[in-house]
Amino acid sequence: MGIFNAQSADMTGVLDMAWLKYYLTERADFPEAARRHLTTNREAGIVFKKLVRHFKVDKSVYYKTRLLFGRGNHAGWHVTIRLPTDFLVLCHEIAHVKHIREFERDKRTGKIPREAKVRWHGRRHYKLMRSMVHYCEKKGWFEAELQRRTMPKAPKLPKPEPTKDGLRLKKIERRRAQIRKYDSRIKQLAKLRKKAQRSLGALERAARQEAGSEVRDGGSGSVVVQDFAATDAERAAPDKIPA
Numbered sequence: 001m002g003i004f005n006a007q008s009a010d011m012t013g014v015l016d017m018a019w020l021k022y023y024l025t026e027r028a029d030f031p032e033a034a035r036r037h038l039t040t041n042r043e044a045g046i047v048f049k050k051l052v053r054h055f056k057v058d059k060s061v062y063y064k065t066r067l068l069f070g071r072g073n074h075a076g077w078h079v080t081i082r083l084p085t086d087f088l089v090l091c092h093e094i095a096h097v098k099h100i101r102e103f104e105r106d107k108r109t110g111k112i113p114r115e116a117k118v119r120w121h122g123r124r125h126y127k128l129m130r131s132m133v134h135y136c137e138k139k140g141w142f143e144a145e146l147q148r149r150t151m152p153k154a155p156k157l158p159k160p161e162p163t164k165d166g167l168r169l170k171k172i173e174r175r176r177a178q179i180r181k182y183d184s185r186i187k188q189l190a191k192l193r194k195k196a197q198r199s200l201g202a203l204e205r206a207a208r209q210e211a212g213s214e215v216r217d218g219g220s221g222s223v224v225v226q227d228f229a230a231t232d233a234e235r236a237a238p239d240k241i242p243a
Contacts, residue, residue, distance in 0.1 A: 018121070019121055038085050040083070046146070051132055081093055096125065099124055099128055100118060103118045
């Protein structure tokens with residue numbers, strides 16, 4: 001069974017009897033989880049990490065050789081599991097860590113009064129434990145999934161030594177990939193140049209129209225008109241310097 005040490009809790013005989021009744025109730029409600037044992041440290045560690053990650057349990061809980069610790073912001077409580085154990089005990093103790101973290105968060109946010117005390121074996125803990133047990137049962141952790149995770153992996157075959165022709169083919173393929181990349185870049189730049197050229201033509205036409213309107217108005221001031229009469233051929237070949 002999981003052992004819960006709480007220095008701040010009042011460990012009276014009445015409380016012990018209440019907890020014992022809770023333990024008996026959960027084992028009657030989840031007999032399959034209580035029957036499925038975790039005998040090795042590797043099995044318990046795999047299931048523990050999966051439950052902590054899936055249910056987003058606080059990162060302060062971690063797995064160490066043959067022990068499970070969950071430490072809160074305040075010193076005075078921790079959870080210990082000794083092997084061999086079963087799925088129900090593992091879910092029970094991880095639910096404690098999830099429950100206390102939710103309780104501390106609700107006290108900080110003002111959802112519950114700051115003087116409230118946590119009820120270790122209450123309705124919320126039972127719901128968390130039940131969801132973890134149902135998750136293990138639904139995902140097949142009682143049977144096939146745990147066996148698949150603990151099954152030794154097949155050894156990797158050694159890679160063959162590269163030949164001279166094989167290395168040359170790899171270099172050829174890399175060069176082809178580079179050329180394809182450069183061709184794609186050239187097409188993108190051509191589109192951008194064409195877009196800029198159209199914008200330049202529109203600006204030049206607008207400038208010519210504005211200059212022509214000023215000349216027709218016959219203003220007394222001197223008007224400096226730039227020569228925007230660039231031909232289409234010059235715009236098409238801007239790099240060519242006229243003689």
